[in-house]
Amino acid sequence: MAPRRDSILPVRFANPVYPALGLEPLRLSDLLGRMAPVHFAVPQRPGFHLLLAVTGGRGDHFLDFSRVRCTAGTLIHVRPGQVQQFVLGQALEANILMFKPEFVLPGPSPEGMKESGSLIDDVAPEGVAQLTPVARENLSYTFAAIEREYRTTDGSAFAERILQHLLCALLLAIVRESLQSAASPSARLYAGTFRKFRKAVDAQFMHTRVVDDYARKIGCSVKSLRRACASVRDLTPKLLIEQRVILEAKRLLAHTDLSVETIAEAVGFSESTNFVKFFGRHAGMRPLEFRHSFPGYIKLQADNAVGR
Numbered sequence: 001m002a003p004r005r006d007s008i009l010p011v012r013f014a015n016p017v018y019p020a021l022g023l024e025p026l027r028l029s030d031l032l033g034r035m036a037p038v039h040f041a042v043p044q045r046p047g048f049h050l051l052l053a054v055t056g057g058r059g060d061h062f063l064d065f066s067r068v069r070c071t072a073g074t075l076i077h078v079r080p081g082q083v084q085q086f087v088l089g090q091a092l093e094a095n096i097l098m099f100k101p102e103f104v105l106p107g108p109s110p111e112g113m114k115e116s117g118s119l120i121d122d123v124a125p126e127g128v129a130q131l132t133p134v135a136r137e138n139l140s141y142t143f144a145a146i147e148r149e150y151r152t153t154d155g156s157a158f159a160e161r162i163l164q165h166l167l168c169a170l171l172l173a174i175v176r177e178s179l180q181s182a183a184s185p186s187a188r189l190y191a192g193t194f195r196k197f198r199k200a201v202d203a204q205f206m207h208t209r210v211v212d213d214y215a216r217k218i219g220c221s222v223k224s225l226r227r228a229c230a231s232v233r234d235l236t237p238k239l240l241i242e243q244r245v246i247l248e249a250k251r252l253l254a255h256t257d258l259s260v261e262t263i264a265e266a267v268g269f270s271e272s273t274n275f276v277k278f279f280g281r282h283a284g285m286r287p288l289e290f291r292h293s294f295p296g297y298i299k300l301q302a303d304n305a306v307g308r
Contacts, residue, residue: 009039013048013100018155022103023163025147028052028094032086040086043255049104049120050078051097051170053131053139059090063127065250070094073131075139075174077124083251095143097170105168119168121195122175135177142170190228193220197228197237205244206268211237246282249275253291260287 015024016034032040043062052061054074061068061076062085068076070092078084080101104120131139146166153159196218204217214237215222222237229237245267252263264275279287 009042009044011044011046011048013046013098018153021153021155021160021163022100023146023150023167024098025143025150026096026098028092028096031096032088037088041088043083043085045081045083045255046078046098047080048098048100049080050076050084051123052076052078052094053096053136053143054092054094055140057090057092059092060087061085062087064247065254068128073133073136075124075129075131077127077129079127082127083255095140097143097146097167099167103164103167104171105164119171119175121199122178123171124174124178125195125198129174129178131177135173138173139170142166142173146170190224190231193218193224193228194232197225198240201241201244205241205248206266209238209241209245209268211241214241242278242282246279249279249287250283250290253287263287 013022015021017024052075054070054072056072057070059070061070062083063076063078064083068074070076101120146163149159149162149166153163197214200214200217204214208214211225212222215225218225220228225237229235229240233240235243249263249267252258252266258266260276261272264272267275269275269278276287279285279290283290285293
């Protein structure tokens, strides 16, 4: 079934200066001036990573139905497949780095984080972070180095490799900040297990909502998994799995005209009636009521804000 006319806009990575290069640094104002405002006035689903580090002003950005209140130091990590929306007409400036997933150098996170998977998994894992003044300054230096190399690149494989290593340095700096600002020693201890769990949920939530299945998948006991989720997010594994299912259902309801029956099947329900009950329990309304509340754009909802 074809998506609605106001369906979400898929965005592919396209570097206008170096088409073969999988990375581009620029300013938010430059990005918004690149195309007509109508392009940025609707929700988008990028097929690449986008890091947005606010350098000045105040404003809003949307990430998967949540409003992020942006001030200097706010860092947003939009992952491939997530839904984001810019808010136009704001006095907001930011450094932006867009890059393809394959542009990130392969390899695990640093020593002590081996259980968390690849480096990119640990970059603002919740999608939003508020950087300290010291971290902001350090990141601005690395971003400036990426910009300088990008401006002078000759498009060679050698230059591309330099940019990959500079990107790796930037990502490492963000991860280090995240570890240093972890809420508690317990949260730091279980961070690796939690990230492995979240990654497994992203891959399997349409097939299973059983906590035991995920514990086996990541190689830990159910008890350890519960401790990890409680330490990092103060939630149970069951609720985190269900939240992921609801998020995907909301994406499909808000940005396609797929039937409720089709969406129910897509998120792992054999009976649409069970999905309707499940959705109502979590969202407080029926699926079609939610769809009608999102006519092709994400509304400003103060009660659904991030970082209030």
